[in-house]
Amino acid sequence: MNRIAETLTEILTNKFNVAAEAVRGEASFEDLELDSLAQVELGELINERFGVALTDEEMLDLNSFDDITALIAERVGSPR
């Protein structure tokens, strides 16, 4: 798991109480039990942790955990 996925997993488990085993690449927001408010909150935390500003619309358009990490990677430049 790359650094972005690790950090995102940590945010989901610590801040949103998502079970670690539920965090998978293909997991949807529904699988992660994140409602629309939680999705916008997640955008806030991504901004704090990665310095990446995602609009609410961008957050709501994402469909899976992999989608989120991919978009963050694209915005921060070079993922490790």
Next chain:
Amino acid sequence: MSDTAPLVTGIGLVSPAGIGVDRNWQRITEAVPATAHDPVLAGLPVDISCRVPEFDPDALLGQHRAWRLDRYAQLALVAAKEALETAGVIPGEVDPARVAVVLGTGAGGTTTMENQQTALTRDGAGAVSPRTLPMGLPNMASGEIAIEFGFRGPVLTTSTACASGATAIGVARDLLRSGTVDLALAGGTEAVITPLFVTGFHRIRALSRHIHEPREASRPFSVGRDGFVIGEGAGMLVLERSEHARGRDAPRWAHLAGYGATADAHHPTAPAPDGAGAEAAMRAALTDADIAGADISHVNAHGTSTRLNDALEADVVQRVLGDEALVTSTKGVTGHTLGAAGALEAAYTALALQHGTVPPTANLTEPDPGIGTELATTARSAPGRAALSNSFGFGGHNTALVLTCP
């Protein structure tokens, strides 16, 4: 005195005197002042406060719960948990529709609102958190308590400034007495030690400027008192209809025997000089409890350490209860916790009755000679079976609660 008055069956305390009932009672009876310099207030004319020591919301509530709550709700939730635990109430085992939550707060999630206003001004709309309103609204602490424990009766917020916590207890008492609910979580919470709030209080000359010796700044009834010290905290009581409490063999800390509430209708911040509103509230609480003033063993005063309040309050107590009335103020230890104060002090009053000990007023080495009532300069043994707690608030709110031994 009535055995049918609602019982206090649980207490939860988070205050500048510490976290938990035992720690609070120890610090209160030892009269250890909590006032200290506050880094958040550095550079302001008044930079002292009374904070809850070692409050770790992530550890106490879980990070996933804590980060979505303003501090005023975090404090309330921790106090609510302890109140239910000490009452032996397991949320799933009581009828949730028959449980009320009534919580007082003067300012709600003002800290969140201030921070988000700053973010908006500095960085624009995109910087405003989606948690702004869920954290900032003044009703959210009581709402979050209902969510946490699944309580579905009336969930209310009272706001009568520095009387808010006492008002909440009175309103909950009415819900129990009317038969609307069997059990109520009632109390007060406040967390507004912010530069804006402190400056606001300073600008109306309400705060002590005794910043060179912080521990001596909150000195109710003392000569040289010059204002209050801002504090934070939350106090929660479990109040219960006596039949319901008996039915589950609940702990019995005290009866909530009387409640009186009036308004001065006089001035936004100054008490009415004749003290008629405060006097009427005290007399109403005594009548409500059906006990005589002579039966009151001590008064936990509003006693803020302002020149105006303490002199006037002592006069009113003397008028209502006579020269023998023993008066204490626990704000010498906790500072003024604003909307939490009435609830914390109702709890301290219940504990005083249970222990047979009237806590001393901290820093009262030299009582104001203009005050005629008996003042508790040291902890006193008090065998009495009834006590009264006063709370007054900006806006002219006067609230008195009478508690009796169960």
